Amino acid sequence: MSLSIQGLYAVTDGTLIPDHCFAYNVEQAIIGGARVVQYRDKNTNKLRKLEQAQSLLKLCRHYGVPLIINDDVSLAKQIGADGVHLGQEDSRILTAREMLGDKVIIGASCYNQLSLAERAISDGANYIAFGSVFPSRIKPRAVTAPLTLLRQARALFSCPIVAIGGITPENAPSVLETGVDAVAVVYGVFGQRDIFLAAQRYAKLFTLKAKE
Ligand SMILES: Cc1ncc(COP(=O)(O)OP(=O)(O)O)c(N)n1
Numbered sequence: 001m002s003l004s005i006q007g008l009y010a011v012t013d014g015t016l017i018p019d020h021c022f023a024y025n026v027e028q029a030i031i032g033g034a035r036v037v038q039y040r041d042k043n044t045n046k047l048r049k050l051e052q053a054q055s056l057l058k059l060c061r062h063y064g065v066p067l068i069i070n071d072d073v074s075l076a077k078q079i080g081a082d083g084v085h086l087g088q089e090d091s092r093i094l095t096a097r098e099m100l101g102d103k104v105i106i107g108a109s110c111y112n113q114l115s116l117a118e119r120a121i122s123d124g125a126n127y128i129a130f131g132s133v134f135p136s137r138i139k140p141r142a143v144t145a146p147l148t149l150l151r152q153a154r155a156l157f158s159c160p161i162v163a164i165g166g167i168t169p170e171n172a173p174s175v176l177e178t179g180v181d182a183v184a185v186v187y188g189v190f191g192q193r194d195i196f197l198a199a200q201r202y203a204k205l206f207t208l209k210a211k212e
């Protein structure tokens with residue numbers, strides 16, 4: 001399996017995806033071209049989260065796509081996920097690394113601050129994420145991380161860089177042009193009627209970029 005963080009990074013949302021078609025919808029995103037999946041669910045029902053995360057891990061393993069768990073280091077450890085994504089309100093990177101070991105991917109939210117990225121990398125993060133690049137209906141109060149910041153980050157850091165927030169197939173080319181490795185998307189994939197086609201539209205942009 002490729003554990004690289006590159007391409008379309010599909011992020012799930014418990015409020016957008018009905019439980020009965022959860023795995024099916026994520027599968028559509030993967031077949032459409034998602035190269036990383038994040039399980040992000042703010043629901044506190046532990047059993048439901050465990051069951052959904054386990055079913056996603058099985059699916060992601062089948063397709064050779066890494067599964068990253070948002071926020072919850074213990075859940076990531078419990079199911080043997082490929083990685084965890086942590087923000088400022090979550091566990092510290094050093095603590096997660098101690099719990100999960102060297103092989104697990106740790107992603108860090110750096111919002112619009114290069115200093116957070118520097119710190120995250122020195123603490124052992126494998127990738128850094130900036131956002132919200134554009135207004136996001138999933139996280140309307142998120143700080144803005146402009147395209148200029150993504151360009152600066154690319155010039156400074158060699159680890160994979162993920163851009164998140166309000167990224168659509170229409171504005172994604174301007175994001176990719178900054179040199180980021182992946183675009184993380186919630187609504188643009190899972191809020192669409194045809195999830196397969198939606199994912200495919202983003203994925204094609206990476207194929208086009210590779211040919212440049
Ligand atoms: C790839 C990626 N980037 C940023 C985030 C946001 O993380 P965080 O700031 O911890 O906010 P929540 O997602 O937990 O609400 C992310 N999840 N994934």
Ligand SMILES: Cc1ncsc1CCOP(=O)(O)O
Nearest residue numbers: 136138139165166185186187
């Ligand atoms: C979790 C998160 N962090 C910053 S914006 C965002 C939500 C991204 O969702 P969308 O792709 O629908 O804007």
Ligand SMILES: [Mg+2]
Nearest residue numbers: 071086087090
């Ligand atoms: Mg978080």
